[in-house]
Amino acid sequence: MSNPSPIEKIKKESDGLRGTITGSLKEEITGSISDDDQAVIKFHGMYQQDDRDRRDERAEKKLERLYSFMIRLRLPGGFLTSDQWIATHHIAGDYSTGVIKITTRQTVQLHGLLKSKIKPTIQAFSQAKLDSIATCGDINRNVVCSSHPKQSPVHEEVFRYADRISTMLMPKTRAYYEIWLDEEKIADKKDEEDPLYQDHYLPRKFKIAIAIPPNNDVDVFANDIGLIAVIEKGELKGFNIAVGGGLSTTHGNPATYARLGTVIGFTGSEEKTLKAIYEILTIQRDHGNRSDRKLARLKYTLDQYGVDWFREELERRIGFPLEKPKPYQFTERTDYFGWQKSDDGSWHYTVFVENGRVLDDEKLSLKTALLEAAKTGKVNFRFTCNQNVILADIKEDDKQQINNILEQFNILKHTEGSSVIRKNSMACVALNTCPLALAEGQRYLPELITKIEPLLQKHNLSNDDIIIRMTGCPNGCARPYVAEIGFVGTAYGRYNMHLGGDHEGERLNKIYKEQLDEAAILEELDGLFSVYSLERRTGESFGDFSVRKQWIN
Amino acid sequence: MLLQNKLKTFLELIGASTNEELIWMNGYLSGIVSKNHEPKPVVSGNQLAGKITIAYGTETGHSKKLAAEFAAKAKKHGIQAKLVSLDQYKTTDLSKENYFLTIISTHGEGEPPAAAKKFYDHIHQNGFRLEKLKYGVLALGDTAYPLFCKAGEDVDSQLHKLGGQRIVALQKCDVDYETEAGDWFNEVLSKLSGNAETAGRTLPATIPAKRTSGKTIYKGRVLSNINLNDRGSDKQTHHIEIAAEGVSYLPGDSLGVVPGNPTGVTEAVIALGGVPHDKVITYRNESFSLFNLLKKKLNIQHLPGRVIQQYSAIVQQDIPSTRMGLYDLLKIYPVNGPAQFEEVISILEPITPRLYSISSSPDAHEGEVHLTVARDTFTVNEELKHGLCSDYLCCLPVDSVFDFYIHKNDQFRLPDDDTSIIMIGPGTGVAPFRSFITHRDATGASGRNWLFFGDRHFTSDFLYQTEMQNWVQTGVLTKINLAFSRDQSEKIYVQHKMLEHGAEIYDWLSSGARVYVCGAKEPMSTDVEHTLLAIIKQHGKHNIGQAEAYLEELKAEGRYLKDVY
Numbered sequence A: 001m002s003n004p005s006p007i008e009k010i011k012k013e014s015d016g017l018r019g020t021i022t023g024s025l026k027e028e029i030t031g032s033i034s035d036d037d038q039a040v041i042k043f044h045g046m047y048q049q050d051d052r053d054r055r056d057e058r059a060e061k062k063l064e065r066l067y068s069f070m071i072r073l074r075l076p077g078g079f080l081t082s083d084q085w086i087a088t089h090h091i092a093g094d095y096s097t098g099v100i101k102i103t104t105r106q107t108v109q110l111h112g113l114l115k116s117k118i119k120p121t122i123q124a125f126s127q128a129k130l131d132s133i134a135t136c137g138d139i140n141r142n143v144v145c146s147s148h149p150k151q152s153p154v155h156e157e158v159f160r161y162a163d164r165i166s167t168m169l170m171p172k173t174r175a176y177y178e179i180w181l182d183e184e185k186i187a188d189k190k191d192e193e194d195p196l197y198q199d200h201y202l203p204r205k206f207k208i209a210i211a212i213p214p215n216n217d218v219d220v221f222a223n224d225i226g227l228i229a230v231i232e233k234g235e236l237k238g239f240n241i242a243v244g245g246g247l248s249t250t251h252g253n254p255a256t257y258a259r260l261g262t263v264i265g266f267t268g269s270e271e272k273t274l275k276a277i278y279e280i281l282t283i284q285r286d287h288g289n290r291s292d293r294k295l296a297r298l299k300y301t302l303d304q305y306g307v308d309w310f311r312e313e314l315e316r317r318i319g320f321p322l323e324k325p326k327p328y329q330f331t332e333r334t335d336y337f338g339w340q341k342s343d344d345g346s347w348h349y350t351v352f353v354e355n356g357r358v359l360d361d362e363k364l365s366l367k368t369a370l371l372e373a374a375k376t377g378k379v380n381f382r383f384t385c386n387q388n389v390i391l392a393d394i395k396e397d398d399k400q401q402i403n404n405i406l407e408q409f410n411i412l413k414h415t416e417g418s419s420v421i422r423k424n425s426m427a428c429v430a431l432n433t434c435p436l437a438l439a440e441g442q443r444y445l446p447e448l449i450t451k452i453e454p455l456l457q458k459h460n461l462s463n464d465d466i467i468i469r470m471t472g473c474p475n476g477c478a479r480p481y482v483a484e485i486g487f488v489g490t491a492y493g494r495y496n497m498h499l500g501g502d503h504e505g506e507r508l509n510k511i512y513k514e515q516l517d518e519a520a521i522l523e524e525l526d527g528l529f530s531v532y533s534l535e536r537r538t539g540e541s542f543g544d545f546s547v548r549k550q551w552i553n
Numbered sequence B: 001m002l003l004q005n006k007l008k009t010f011l012e013l014i015g016a017s018t019n020e021e022l023i024w025m026n027g028y029l030s031g032i033v034s035k036n037h038e039p040k041p042v043v044s045g046n047q048l049a050g051k052i053t054i055a056y057g058t059e060t061g062h063s064k065k066l067a068a069e070f071a072a073k074a075k076k077h078g079i080q081a082k083l084v085s086l087d088q089y090k091t092t093d094l095s096k097e098n099y100f101l102t103i104i105s106t107h108g109e110g111e112p113p114a115a116a117k118k119f120y121d122h123i124h125q126n127g128f129r130l131e132k133l134k135y136g137v138l139a140l141g142d143t144a145y146p147l148f149c150k151a152g153e154d155v156d157s158q159l160h161k162l163g164g165q166r167i168v169a170l171q172k173c174d175v176d177y178e179t180e181a182g183d184w185f186n187e188v189l190s191k192l193s194g195n196a197e198t199a200g201r202t203l204p205a206t207i208p209a210k211r212t213s214g215k216t217i218y219k220g221r222v223l224s225n226i227n228l229n230d231r232g233s234d235k236q237t238h239h240i241e242i243a244a245e246g247v248s249y250l251p252g253d254s255l256g257v258v259p260g261n262p263t264g265v266t267e268a269v270i271a272l273g274g275v276p277h278d279k280v281i282t283y284r285n286e287s288f289s290l291f292n293l294l295k296k297k298l299n300i301q302h303l304p305g306r307v308i309q310q311y312s313a314i315v316q317q318d319i320p321s322t323r324m325g326l327y328d329l330l331k332i333y334p335v336n337g338p339a340q341f342e343e344v345i346s347i348l349e350p351i352t353p354r355l356y357s358i359s360s361s362p363d364a365h366e367g368e369v370h371l372t373v374a375r376d377t378f379t380v381n382e383e384l385k386h387g388l389c390s391d392y393l394c395c396l397p398v399d400s401v402f403d404f405y406i407h408k409n410d411q412f413r414l415p416d417d418d419t420s421i422i423m424i425g426p427g428t429g430v431a432p433f434r435s436f437i438t439h440r441d442a443t444g445a446s447g448r449n450w451l452f453f454g455d456r457h458f459t460s461d462f463l464y465q466t467e468m469q470n471w472v473q474t475g476v477l478t479k480i481n482l483a484f485s486r487d488q489s490e491k492i493y494v495q496h497k498m499l500e501h502g503a504e505i506y507d508w509l510s511s512g513a514r515v516y517v518c519g520a521k522e523p524m525s526t527d528v529e530h531t532l533l534a535i536i537k538q539h540g541k542h543n544i545g546q547a548e549a550y551l552e553e554l555k556a557e558g559r560y561l562k563d564v565y
């Protein structure tokens, strides 16, 4: 293997993910931390960023970039109690920009923490029994799971897997507790020996999702490991296991590609499922590419060695054969907005949160509304992989009270009133915080949608739930490659337009036109919509239609 | 030919002298003849009872320089002269002095230099007499300031009140003081040598200063003018880069500007005065058009109490003793006509120059002067106002041209290249230290440099942050410690950071480092001094008395220097 990437050295020499973070925090003269520590701190769930809107102006003022940190919580299955939401609400206000960002992986991020505010933030989260361990870095990330309780009577049972998997795959080092929570340094380093990650962790980030058919709301095939719950007669039988999903590509690097997971088998018991997952990580640990980070995800390992080799190697490691995959079917990939009742008789209200940004603005006091709801102590918060939040597990008797709050703050009107297209769309964060952004994401999509809505009206498609997703670069954080219409930023104000993804997230889209600006985008869509509304077959989705029409090849 | 009595003494002297003595006298006399404009030297000590003391009170070094010259000159004339700075002077010695010469400047608003404060206050207490004291005062000042040579005047008249006798009249000097000062001292010398002509004759109390246009005025062109504070800061601190032909200065010097009055205010005042713009008015023997006089020369804003009093005398109305602008005065207590208005003009004072520490280095920024100007902001009954000069400077557009002069400060200079320095300069106090550090960077001086800086918020008020980061990287800045007062619930200031690093500060001091303090006089420089004392006490294992002595020692050695305002 050619020589390892610099990150590998940093991980090895990080002394169990401690690096020199404590020293970097003390450095008075800058708001940033050392380059190496920036790599290490990701494993603690944080990214160093800077306000990209302010770079030139600050440089002229002889001020360094406006450095701050983004923190991402570890929320297996995307669940918060009302008390935890209240805590998060206040922590966001006290230490960050105040905006609570619901991510496409079912957790929340706070942006704009100054170096000096990281410790108080983490300590406050810890008070609320929340942490940010391993939500970033070359390690297993936040484990996502179909979010809506009404999806299945066994939802709770499936949901608990997310937590078990997350716990099983946590790093053993106590660094997080020492650095941020002032825990005594452990005397004997043996106590934190890590048989899974050892001292070099994984070659790259690792993602796991659990889906409950027929809804693929988690985009299970976009993950390194996708678990598809198999439920028969209201009983959880086990999981089909898909491996090698991953979406990111790099402009101008043909070796990179988006890939959907391949179902390689089925495991029944919890013990077997967990073992299989564990060993899939060890295969990736031992065989993943550690020299080129662009080719280091499991999907490339899988294609390099072949699926059959992979299955055999896995069975060798787990010591039992995988069963043949059980049949499954996905028919939708959506959030159930508004009030829904689950079999256990409890109620759930899915709130539409545009691009996952929870804040109060002149139009809507969403943040206050959610705080009020939380204060009743009668709701749980469940985040969806479409960046929305479900006020969940509400007893029949409490429904009215919650409804009144939603009413009072216009949340009902906002959720029901927003167009189908808007509710189906997603954008990534991008500018001004994402260092990798080439174009706008969440700051721009809402405007664009506003300009697309009249086109749909014009071609009376307003009630079609076409899935539009936008990202500011080809990393694909809002999963645009599995959208019916995907916009992938190439330069400021310019996007590649992708078409042909299906409705269920089982087919990747392809590039239709490159480098379009807004005018070109709208002109293209106008044309495509008119053809679609005239020539589509009944029930034919826009994605399927684009393929049949061979708009992409 | 010698007069009888002189010849007699002369011959006696020759008779009583050895050969060597005669040869010496011969040489000495010829020496005198060759520069006979000089007063007669003292040949024997007998007319001159004992020795003279030359005590100076200086802020920026001029008085000290003169005092040193004079002491040397006195010695050359065989006069035993003790040279002392007024802050080192034991006031109890005053009663023992017989010839006491003071050279003292005026600062602030007619105040004595900080180093002369103790002495100044002492002689202003009553309850003691100085009958035996024979004294002379040389006052340095600047006619650009309303209270010209005030401190010198006070000292002179006060010593007189206490019973001292002038051996020379008070000499007040404007900015180029060399000739007048020289004459004054020659006068002193001739007195001491008991020179016949002047002996006995009663002196005028003061010799009027020749008004001089001593300052070299430069034309500065603004190259850039940026606010260093980020959005959301409650402060505005401008970094102004100025190009100036042939400007010459040293790190530690300041730039002086006389700000004009805003045209609006000037017009308004003229309107109320009822005298035409272009009427030529003579003010202190110079003629100007009324408009130019009011716009460029005279302070018409925030008039001091003394001017208000004179005004009320002229308009014959009683006015409460508050400071206010001329416009308001004229509005509330109107003049009875043009004549009275012109009378009012005559009592107005010149606009005082404002000084700004130069934050550039002649070696690093050739032909340029950089300033670090805080836009002074205050409220007058809920109305937000800005200081006259800082506002003027902060609003200067690029390429605009304005007049300035350099105010030298020999009391605030970099030491030898290999001496380490500790710089304490929060807020705009950082200005001269930017000059020091860039200078040491440019000249490759080997001494270590340690900076204490502070302001309100790290993200918005960290003046020159990226430059400081570079200095740390290149190593010219050995250490830097920062105090941002409002980033946490409890206030943290530079003195707290000094205390944290007390042991190391004491180490630096012990190995000969110098300490510089620049910025706000109150409360910063006092707090810093107390902290310095505490550090010396704790880490030098001294009692408070010893610590104070240690600090005095530092001052005496010129190793503890302040430029505060």
Ligand code: SRM
Binding pocket: A047, A049, A070, A072, A102, A103, A104, A105, A106, A107, A108, A109, A135, A141, A142, A205, A207, A219, A222, A245, A246, A247, A248, A249, A294, A297, A356, A387, A427, A428, A429, A430, A433, A434, A435, A436, A475, A476, A477, A478, A479
């Ligand atoms: C917040 C989020 C987008 C959102 O608006 O919700 C996000 C935001 C970022 N992603 Fe992502 N990614 C997010 C989901 C995804 C997804 C979607 C998914 O996982 O379902 C993908 C595509 C799937 C995949 O992994 O292939 C994704 C693929 C990436 C990549 C490309 C990874 C690769 O294999 O090359 C990067 C860049 C990298 O890792 O080098 C990246 C990097 C980033 C960073 C951290 C930029 C960075 O590395 O400095 C972005 C932070 C922006 C900011 O200021 O918050 N993000 N990122 C999502 C957080 C998920 C979470 O809670 O953990």
Ligand SMILES: Cc1cc2nc3c(=O)[nH]c(=O)nc-3n(C[C@H](O)[C@H](O)[C@H](O)COP(=O)(O)OP(=O)(O)OC[C@H]3O[C@@H](n4cnc5c(N)ncnc54)[C@H](O)[C@@H]3O)c2cc1C
Binding pocket: B254, B259, B301, B302, B325, B354, B355, B356, B357, B358, B372, B373, B374, B375, B376, B377, B378, B380, B385, B386, B387, B388, B389, B390, B391, B428, B429, B431, B563, B564, B565
């Ligand atoms: C040696 C030295 C070095 C200096 N270096 C610097 C430096 O590097 N940077 C820097 O920014 N400053 C420096 N200063 C201070 C500077 O010289 C000025 O004093 C400062 O800029 C304020 O002057 P101004 O004309 O703006 O304010 P002024 O107009 O003189 O007002 C000063 C104060 O007077 C009061 N005042 C004025 N007008 C009114 C009114 N109408 N009503 C009520 N109150 C009023 C207010 O309290 C106001 O704050 C230095 C001073 C000295 C002596």
Ligand SMILES: Cc1cc2nc3c(=O)[nH]c(=O)nc-3n(C[C@H](O)[C@H](O)[C@H](O)COP(=O)(O)O)c2cc1C
Binding pocket: B057, B058, B059, B060, B061, B062, B063, B064, B104, B105, B106, B107, B108, B109, B110, B111, B113, B140, B141, B142, B143, B145, B146, B147, B148, B149, B150, B175, B355, B407
């Ligand atoms: C801040 C400041 C204030 C001054 N105020 C006065 C003043 O009120 N009256 C005056 O006659 N001269 C004033 N001057 C001028 C000084 O007295 C003059 O420059 C003198 O030469 C300084 O002598 P020194 O270096 O010994 O202190 C002031 C100078 C400065 C820097």
Ligand code: SF4
Binding pocket: A428, A429, A430, A431, A434, A435, A436, A437, A438, A441, A471, A472, A473, A474, A475, A476, A477, A478
């Ligand atoms: S897709 Fe690109 S721009 Fe958008 S958040 Fe991810 S990395 Fe940033």
